[in-house]
Amino acid sequence: MNKNVIGIDIGGTNLRFGIVKKTGQIIHKIVRPTEADAGKNAVIKNIINGIDEILYIAKVKKNSILGISLAAPGFIDIDKNIITFSPNLPGWRNVNLGRIVKDSLGIPVTIENDANAAAFGERWLGAGRNSSNLLCITMGTGIGGGIILDNKIWHGDKGMAGEIGHITVNPDGPLCNCGNYGCLEAYSSGTGIINRMIDAMKKGKKTALLSMIKNGINEITPEKVFLAAKKGDQLSLELVKDAGRYLGIAISDFANLLNIKTIILYGGLVSSFSLFAKRMKEEIIKRTIPSFSKEVRVLKAGLMQDAGIIGAAGVVFQKNGLLRFCSVRHFRNN
Ligand SMILES: [Zn+2]
Known part of the structure; x- marks a missing residue:
């Protein structure tokens, strides 16, 4: 049966x-x-x-x-x-x-x-179905990741492999939920984008986002920041571009280390991919080993x-x- x-x-x-x-x-x-x-x-x-x-x-x-x-x-x-x-x-x-x-x-x-x-x-039936090796990055409140090597999940020694959200992309960067500074998650996750927006507003930076959060900073969501960026708000645009930039840096580090060309993005933030994709791709091209950089493909999840x-x-x-x-x-x- x-x-x-x-x-x-x-x-x-x-x-x-x-x-x-x-x-x-x-x-x-x-x-x-x-x-x-x-x-x-x-x-x-x-x-x-x-x-x-x-x-x-x-x-x-x-x-x-x-x-x-x-x-x-x-x-x-x-x-x-x-x-x-x-x-x-x-x-x-x-x-x-x-x-x-x-x-x-x-x-x-x-x-x-x-x-x-x-x-x-994603390896089995999604965007990675033609790839024996891939990295799938989940972009939501936080940033997670799963690595497939030779068609199997790579767990590492303690089962914690794939934590790309806690790769340091800027040693002098903002505090991350994990206690370190400058992790990818502190820039490119939903929480990271919200925290950076609050920080910038507290420093007196101007943003059109204010009109969307009538009851205070607790109403800031990544979706609202993306919407403000789409409407041309400079501060929102800057933060969204940073999210793409640091994501690109982390992807190129990963691609250089494991020579894996298939990167899949999964999760709530991927619906705003077009807003941060350009900046992300620039970093991937700039930082990945030249003979390999053009082969790195960043795909949206299929499932x-x-x-x-x-x-x-x-x-x-x-x-x-x-x-x-x-x-x-x-x-x-x-
Ligand atoms: Zn962290």
Whole structure:
């Protein structure tokens, strides 16, 4: 019997559940609130209830499920199936989510970092489907990344590979959420753009953004900064161009280090790609080894919101020998 996998993308706002075939097709999908603020136990309950619900709605029996695969934000001990720390899930430290879900449902459980899962989804069926090696950068509130090397997720020694958001792009730059200064995330993430705008306004710089935030600086969002930039606001334009510039610097460092030419951008900020793409590309051309610089391709993600579900499921199919990539150009399913 062809078994399916339940892929679950655990976001700060929503839990996205999908029953995925070994072709990558999602045969049923539901989205439920995460309720992260209600605490760890509430989220775990929502995950387990969501799995029960999707099995019930899709009329799928547990014994036809090969495994459950959770794409979770934060640091994962993939050997122990433990979420060691998750900044977006308050109170989550050393949570043995794999064992809890397995004990509750009796189905094998895998946990993968969400950026890694998205990268694998993009490799399998998204913008990276012709690339054995790639970097997928998630651009949202923060900046994450997943690296695919030889068609597999590269985890590194401690499972934390791909944290491109915390590459230093300016040693004298602004404070980052991680405690360091001048990380890519401090310039090119949603939080980075907001913080830099607030900082500039406090220093007295003029911006047309003021007309969009009648109730104070708490109303600043990256979308509003992008909109103001589009309308020609100089300060917003400067910050958006900086976001592109530092992203380009980080990409060229990565491309020089690993000789990987496929870079995929994923996440909420990618919808404003056209505003920062030019500045990003200039840096990539300027800083990447000349014989390689023109080959570096920065692509928008192909799967968008389903990348986490599909990628998480794909990891289980690959582990079980049911998903094999034949070459850089083709893949096949057994
Ligand atoms: Zn950082």
